[in-house]
Amino acid sequence: MDNTDVLKRKASAAPDSPGVYLMSDRQGRVIYVGKAKSLKKRILNYFGSGMPAKTRALMSNVRDIRFCLAPSEEAALLLEFNLIHKFRPRYNVSLKDDKSFPLVKISREDFPVVQITRKKDDPEAVYLGPYTDAKLLKEVLKIIRHEFPYRSCRRIPVKSCIYHRIKLCPAPCAGMISIRQYRKTIGNITMILEGKAGILIRKLTRLMRRKSASRDFESAALIRDQIVSLSRMSGRRDDFEAKNELELLKENLGLAKLPLRIEGFDISNISGKQATGSMVSFFRGRPDKDNYRRFRIKGVAGIDDYKMLAEVLRRRYTRLLEEKKPLPDLLLIDGGKGHLLTAAFQLEALHLNIPLVSIAKKNEDVYSSQPGKGNVFLVKDGAALNLIRRIRDEAHRFALAYHHLLRRKEFIKK
Numbered sequence: 001m002d003n004t005d006v007l008k009r010k011a012s013a014a015p016d017s018p019g020v021y022l023m024s025d026r027q028g029r030v031i032y033v034g035k036a037k038s039l040k041k042r043i044l045n046y047f048g049s050g051m052p053a054k055t056r057a058l059m060s061n062v063r064d065i066r067f068c069l070a071p072s073e074e075a076a077l078l079l080e081f082n083l084i085h086k087f088r089p090r091y092n093v094s095l096k097d098d099k100s101f102p103l104v105k106i107s108r109e110d111f112p113v114v115q116i117t118r119k120k121d122d123p124e125a126v127y128l129g130p131y132t133d134a135k136l137l138k139e140v141l142k143i144i145r146h147e148f149p150y151r152s153c154r155r156i157p158v159k160s161c162i163y164h165r166i167k168l169c170p171a172p173c174a175g176m177i178s179i180r181q182y183r184k185t186i187g188n189i190t191m192i193l194e195g196k197a198g199i200l201i202r203k204l205t206r207l208m209r210r211k212s213a214s215r216d217f218e219s220a221a222l223i224r225d226q227i228v229s230l231s232r233m234s235g236r237r238d239d240f241e242a243k244n245e246l247e248l249l250k251e252n253l254g255l256a257k258l259p260l261r262i263e264g265f266d267i268s269n270i271s272g273k274q275a276t277g278s279m280v281s282f283f284r285g286r287p288d289k290d291n292y293r294r295f296r297i298k299g300v301a302g303i304d305d306y307k308m309l310a311e312v313l314r315r316r317y318t319r320l321l322e323e324k325k326p327l328p329d330l331l332l333i334d335g336g337k338g339h340l341l342t343a344a345f346q347l348e349a350l351h352l353n354i355p356l357v358s359i360a361k362k363n364e365d366v367y368s369s370q371p372g373k374g375n376v377f378l379v380k381d382g383a384a385l386n387l388i389r390r391i392r393d394e395a396h397r398f399a400l401a402y403h404h405l406l407r408r409k410e411f412i413k414k
Contacts, residue, residue: 003063004047010065011043013401015393018076020083021067023058023091030087032058035080039067058091069390074143081140082195084132092132101130102137104193110179111172112186114150116141128193144192147229148185192230201230242285248384249330252377254370255355259330260284263316264391265343266334267297267308268399275300277312278399281328282391292398306342309333313346327354332391336360340367359392 014021019039023032036042046059070076084092107113108124116137120127131137149170152163156173163169170177170185177185191200204227211220228244246258253259262282267275281291295315300307320327331347331354333339340358347354356369357376366376366388378385 007062007065008044008047011040011047013397014039014043014067015069015397016040017069017389017393018073019067019069020076020079021065022083022087023062023089024064024066025061026063028064030083031061031089032091033080033083033087033089035070035073035076037073037076039069043067054091069393077136078140078143078192078197081131081136084136085129086195088132101132102134103127103129103131104137104141106186106190111151111156111177111182113152113154114141114186114189115152126190128190140193144189147226148189148192150185150189151182197230201227204230245285245383245387248382249387252384253330253355253357253368255330257329259328259355261288261326261328262330262332262391263328264332264334264395265309265312266392266395266399267305267312268396275308276399277308278395279312279316280391280395280398282387282394285387287394294398305335306338309335309339309342310346313343314350317347317350317352321350321352327352330354331356332388332395333358334361334392334395336365337367340369344369357388359388364389 016038018035018037020033020035021039021043022030023034025031034042043065046055051059068079070079102116102118103120104127105113105115105117105122106126106128107122108126112126116134117127129137145168149163149168151169151172153161153169158173160171160174160176161169164171164174164176170182172179172182188200188204191197204223208220208223208227211217211223246260249255250258260283264280264282266278268278275297277295277297279293279295281288281293283291293316295312297308297311299311317327331343333343333356335358337358337360340356343356343358347356358367359365360367364385366378366385368376378388
C-alpha cells in the first residue's frame with residue numbers, strides 16, 4: 001500500500017467535526033497547519049483533481065496527517081493560530097501584504113493601544129510575534145477583543161466612540177475602567193497570543209473564587225463568562241462548561257440524575273464486510289479513553305445495522321452485569337428511531353433501565369426513550385446538542401478506525 005492510500009485512509013477516518021489538521025514530512029516536521037469546519041471533508045479535498053500547483057507541491061512532501069478536535073470553529077481558528085506560531089510550517093508562510101512578518105504592538109501608555117504592525121518603530125512599545133499570517137492574526141484579535149475589549153485608537157478621544165457602544169473598547173476616555181484593571185486585560189491578551197490560555201484559565205478561576213468568597217458575585221459572574229468563552233476559544237473545556245452541558249442534557253431529556261457517565265455506540269461496515277462496533281465513554285463531559293471498547297461483529301451475516309447494534313449492546317452489558325461493574329447514566333446511539341427501539345428492546349431483555357438517546361444522521365434529530373419525550377428539541381449549536389455531537393463523532397471515528405485496521409490486515413494477508 002503506497003503512502004497516498006495510507007493518507008487517504010487517515011482522511012476518511014477523520015471526524016466530521018471542527019478542528020485543526022497538521023501535515024508532516026518524512027522527517028516528522030510539521031510543514032502545514034490548517035483548520036476546518038469538517039475535518040473529514042477538508043482533508044479529503046487534498047486528494048481531489050485539479051489542485052493548485054502549491055497544493056500539489058505540499059502533498060508531494062506530506063508523509064503523515066494528524067488532527068486535533070475543537071469544540072467550535074472559533075476554537076479551531078485559535079488553535080490553528082497557536083500551532084502555526086509554534087511550528088512555523090513552511091507552507092503556512094504568507095507574505096502577500098508586505099515583505100515582512102506582522103507583529104502585535106502594545107504601546108507603553110496608561111491605557112495601551114493594541115494594533116498590528118510590521119515595523120518596530122517605537123522603542124518604548126512591547127512587540128509580540130512575529131506571526132506568519134496577517135489575515136489569521138486579524139481574525140484572532142477580533143475574537144479576543146469580544147471577550148477582552150481593548151483600545152485601538154491612536155489618541156484617546158474626549159468622549160467614548162462606537163467601539164465602546166458595541167462593547168469592543170472599555171472606554172478609558174470616559175473613565176469607565178481603571179489603569180490597573182485595563183493593564184490586567186492587556187496581560188490576559190498577551191497570555192492568549194503567547195499560547196498560554198491554559199495558564200490564564202487557571203489564573204482567572206482562582207480570581208473568580210476569591211470574588212465569590214468576598215461575595216462580589218457580579219464580578220465573579222463576569223469572570224466566569226470569560227473563563228467559559230476562553231475555554232471555547234482555546235479548545236479547552238473547563239468544569240463550568242462541562243457541568244452546564246450535562247445539566248442542560250439532564251433537563252432536556254428529563255433524566256432523574258446528571259449523566260456523568262455516557263457511553264456512545266456506532267456500527268461501521270462496508271457492504272457487510274469487516275463489520276465492527278465501537279463504544280466510547282465520556283465522564284463528566286470528557287472522553288475517558290481507558291474505557292473505550294471495540295467489537296468485531298460475530299453473529300450477523302450481511303448488512304443489518306439493527307442486529308449488529310443489538311449484538312454489541314448485549315455483549316457489553318452482559319459482561320458488565322457478570323462482572324458487577326457500574327452501569328452508565330446514559331447511552332447514546334448513532335441512528336434514528338429504529339436504532340433507538342432496537343437498543344431499548346435489548347436493554348429490556350437484560351432487565352436494564354438505562355436512559356437512551358439517539359441522533360439521526362440526516363437532520364440530527366434527537367430521540368429519547370424517556371416517557372413522554374420521543375423527538376427531543378435541542379437548541380441548534382447549543383451546549384447539550386454539541387455534547388451529543390461530540391460523543392457521536394468520537395464513536396464514529398473510533399469505529400471507522402477499527403474497521404480500517406481490520407481491512408488493512410485482510411489486505412496484507414492476501
